Amino acid sequence: EAGVAQSPRYKIIEKRQSVAFWCNPISGHATLYWYQQILGQGPKLLIQFQNNGVVDDSQLPKDRFSAERLKGVDSTLKIQPAKLEDSAVYLCASSLLMAGVGYEQFFGPGTRLTVL
């Protein structure tokens, strides 16, 4: 079974530039999550999709961050414009929505973003 795919793996940009990350979840997984992990901290949820609808985006800085999940499969996360404090690893995860399975999450390798 293929895992969660993310690209790019690394990205270096200057502040005020734009950047986009891509995620392809495990086939059949209805739920997709984007997390931000700052060095030395646990991941923080940015946005959660159920199929192509947003379930929770309460911690997404909507003035600069946006995300979409067209057709309920792939997802993109965009930052425009980037700030220095956006430097972090951006993790994508997915889970299979099924009673009894318990929403176990599977993570991709992440995208390490450096904003200069």
Place this chain on the structure above:
Amino acid sequence: KQEVTQIPAALSVPEGENLVLNCSFTDSAIYNLQWFRQDPGKGLTSLLLIQSSQREQTSGRLNASLDKSSGRSTLYIAASQPGDSATYLCAVRSNYGQNFVFGPGTRLSVLP
């Protein structure tokens, strides 16, 4: 608002020791709790998932327990090996929300 803490922040042990990692959460109304390991520069690997109705889960040398009433979970690693060196994170999903809240992790070093 759910808050998750992990103690200790870092731990260094000689190979072969049994060890315990701790995870505490403030709201006991949880749906489940999941333990992960994270290797440097990598994503998270799921280790164990405990449903709120369960007291423990085991996988190989790993055993995770859950005590909802006291807001705690422990991850027990038996006969530690250098390959166990990584950061271990716990994540809690509450009943009232659908998102997971992560702890800051415990960085484990197992010395040969």
